[in-house]
Amino acid sequence: MTNAKSISAEAGEYDYYGDRSNVGNRLSYVALFDAVYNANKGLVPLGMKSVxxxxxxxxxxxxxxxxxxxxxxxxxxxxTGLVAVGAEPFINFGLSMEGYTSWGWIGAIVYPFLFMFPFLWIFTKIASFRLPLPTSIFIFTEIQAGLIEATSDGFMNGITRSAPVLFVALFALHRIFFRNAVRAEPIAAPAES
Structure with a gap:
């Protein structure tokens, strides 16, 4: 009984939805954003230093x-003072939290659009996410964790490094294995009238 009380007291600090599994809190990043918001109280946004x-x-x-x-x-x-300088915080500073730390509320709103949409646009040019093709599924699974947890440098790396390498690799695989998959001539001769 005391163990259950101590667990609920510890989880109570970060429980925003009332679910004991803590899944809603982890998926919504409310606790992390709340920690960043409280750490930034009284601090001047970092601005260009962060960029x-x-x-x-x-x-x-x-x-x-x-x-x-x-x-x-x-x-x-x-x-932000969340951890001592030199310590490893193991904090997922998502785009909205990074934007808030860098530019305040405007950054919290603009950063996800500024970095996520060009990233998604480039990857949708490699494979359409609307069709359940192996390439689309592979690319989506490759980038989905970064969509939630990556900071701006992760999205810049995705655009400048990951996308070109992935495009070249997929193009080479297509040329090697599927170049002759599409036939130029019809399979059956047209019916004569």
Missing amino acids: WQSIDGVSPGFLGFIKRPESLGDWLGWQ
Whole structure:
């Protein structure tokens, strides 16, 4: 009985829906956004520092960009004070949370559109998500975790690195295995009248 009370007391801090399984809380990211919101109270939004941190992480080092060992999520956790500098926060800073930390409420609304729609547009040019084709299913399963958990640098990496590599790999597989799959001539001769 005491064990059940302690578990519900611990879960009560983050229970926004009243489900004891905590599935609704994890899928909606309300607890994470609430933690980021409370951590940002009284702080000035990071602005361009966050943008440059993201660009530095995805840009090639030979062009003079500084490569840092920490991820953007770690850096944002340090900047908001959610964890001590140097510690690994293991926080999923999704796009709306990153946008809020960087630009306030405008960023929380704009960041998902700014980074997610170009990403999806590019991947829909590789395979249509409307048709249940193997390519569409593969690409959707490949990118679905990132749609929820990725920060802006993850979407920039997807556009600049993952999409071109995936396109070349799928094109090569198509040329090797399915080049002759479509016949130029009809299978049966047309009926003569």
